[in-house]
Amino acid sequence: MKIGLTTTIPVEAILAAGHEPVDLNNIFITDAEPDRLVARAETDGYPRTACAWIKGIYSAALKHGIETIIAVTQGDCAQTHAMIETLSEAGTRIIPFAYPYDRDEELLRAQIQRICDHLRVTWEEAEHQRERLRPIRMKVAELDRLTWRDGLVSGLENHYYQICCSDFHGDPERFEAELGRFLSRARGRVPARSAVRLGVAGVPTIYSDLYDFVEGLDARVVLNETQRQFTMVPSINCDLLEQYRRYTYPYQLSGRVKDLREQIELRQIDGLVHYTQAFCFRQIQDLLMKRHLDVPVLSLEGENPGPLDARTRLRLEAFVETLVARKRH
Numbered sequence: 001m002k003i004g005l006t007t008t009i010p011v012e013a014i015l016a017a018g019h020e021p022v023d024l025n026n027i028f029i030t031d032a033e034p035d036r037l038v039a040r041a042e043t044d045g046y047p048r049t050a051c052a053w054i055k056g057i058y059s060a061a062l063k064h065g066i067e068t069i070i071a072v073t074q075g076d077c078a079q080t081h082a083m084i085e086t087l088s089e090a091g092t093r094i095i096p097f098a099y100p101y102d103r104d105e106e107l108l109r110a111q112i113q114r115i116c117d118h119l120r121v122t123w124e125e126a127e128h129q130r131e132r133l134r135p136i137r138m139k140v141a142e143l144d145r146l147t148w149r150d151g152l153v154s155g156l157e158n159h160y161y162q163i164c165c166s167d168f169h170g171d172p173e174r175f176e177a178e179l180g181r182f183l184s185r186a187r188g189r190v191p192a193r194s195a196v197r198l199g200v201a202g203v204p205t206i207y208s209d210l211y212d213f214v215e216g217l218d219a220r221v222v223l224n225e226t227q228r229q230f231t232m233v234p235s236i237n238c239d240l241l242e243q244y245r246r247y248t249y250p251y252q253l254s255g256r257v258k259d260l261r262e263q264i265e266l267r268q269i270d271g272l273v274h275y276t277q278a279f280c281f282r283q284i285q286d287l288l289m290k291r292h293l294d295v296p297v298l299s300l301e302g303e304n305p306g307p308l309d310a311r312t313r314l315r316l317e318a319f320v321e322t323l324v325a326r327k328r329h
């Protein structure tokens, strides 16, 4: 059975139950016509001011006939609450999952156990799946190193393979084989060099050409903050509970800032693009991000799926030019 997810959750429980995880965000944004999925939600009554990701995953779930969804009701997005109510009315079975705001160990343990109970698997069986995924995560860690240390993997490729780790395309071994073939090719490339090293932070962008555009300037993306978190590579040596406690995205911003500060230093990043989504509460976090990071931060806002608009292109060009000039002085 396919089980939809609204964002990264302990996917190990789904795999332990022999089901196929499907990240609804991924099937929305890789749809041939994601804008039509957004429009369908609006036709069904969603307001224009609801987030396009929410509208897209609602329509993607219906389009693909996903009958069961594990929905994150705390630690991701308040709009998910209303969205799952509309899907529930349409007959979808909803299994809620909440990341405790303060990373409380016992609360998180209870939430993971709840998913296991819903799916009729034991904690030990889920732990076993974590071990199964470990070699795949090691390969993704290599891909990330080939990006920031060796210049052999582009920012877009880094984004793609890391973001796939929320559901491993529903088939971890097939994904591992695809990744292995990609790594073999990448290791033989000539390293790319550019004047400026950028990080991209925030929710994954809805723009289709952000990476291509930025890397067409004198810049390379050497960090994808949230996508890297989806891989669980930073907690690869931890057990299941600790893995999801160290995952920064669903908890307080301070954990994300600490992680970003470390990665900015390690990867020698010159500037950060903080992507936010129109009508998203996470836009408020932008001010804290700017306050607590020591590199220049460009805040970008996207709304609907599609290419960058002219104004955003100009802002990116000006940002990269400023960083280039800063490095020369």
Ligand code: SF4
Pocket: 051, 052, 053, 054, 076, 077, 078, 079, 080, 203, 277, 279, 280, 281, 282
């Ligand atoms: S971008 Fe913001 S509002 Fe949209 S789904 Fe993600 S967290 Fe929710």
